Amino acid sequence: MGLTIEKTVRSDHMDVLKNIVSICCQNDSKKYSFFYEEDDSYLFGHPGFFYFSDDSNNILGFICLSGIDMQNFDVCGFVLPAYRNNGIFSQLLTAVKEEYKNINLSFPLPAHCKNAAEVLRKNNFRYSDTECKMSLNLKNLIIYPSEFDIDITESGKGAQQCAFFKDDFFVGSCSITLINDSYCILSEVEIIKKYRGLGLGAHLINCLLGYLDEINIDKIILHVTKSNIPAFRLYQSMGFVVDSSLDYYCLNL
Known part of the structure; x- marks a missing residue:
């Protein structure tokens, strides 16, 4: 087995990568996201995909990067269940760190991925924040008259x-x-700076819920980081519940 770095992703390779993600989802009984496409295969002069292949060129694991800009990159990676705990993930991370310099990497990881989190920490990634996906069902929800107007x-x-x-x-x-x-x-969602801390967030959300109810919206989704304590608590108080969360691990190269 050996490490193969691809600078151009063929369409058949993309299908293989998506199949690896599907196998990991089935094995772990979890739903993982994979939004990367062939356009991400070459980023600012660097490869966007790193493969770990066996001697028959079968892809056993991969890491891919998506450039937010020239300085900041999101990272995503998977290893086939049968080949985990063999150092593949660490070798892929090492290859990324050798290729890229003076950039910021952000790796979103489901909270249950304890082994992957440990590998990230061993490779000098540090926990940064937790992003929560929250939802609210408007059916049968009591919405009170709002003090706000909406445009x-x-x-x-x-x-x-x-x-x-x-x-x-x-x-x-x-x-x-x-x-x-x-x-x-x-x-x-934002209250402008000079009106913050006055308890207006609940009025804004209530006004928004009233509008969404009028146009027959049943379900609302939003994302908020746990470090944003005022917003997180506000959404909870308005009836939003946490559906899932991602822990973000970051590394500055």
């Missing part, structure tokens, strides 16, 4: 920008992505 602007297909006002003063905003007729994702 909606269409910003693209299935995308809306919301501006919130209190007594005609702009106090906050958020983005809505409509996935289908009854399901949406919230992002960039």
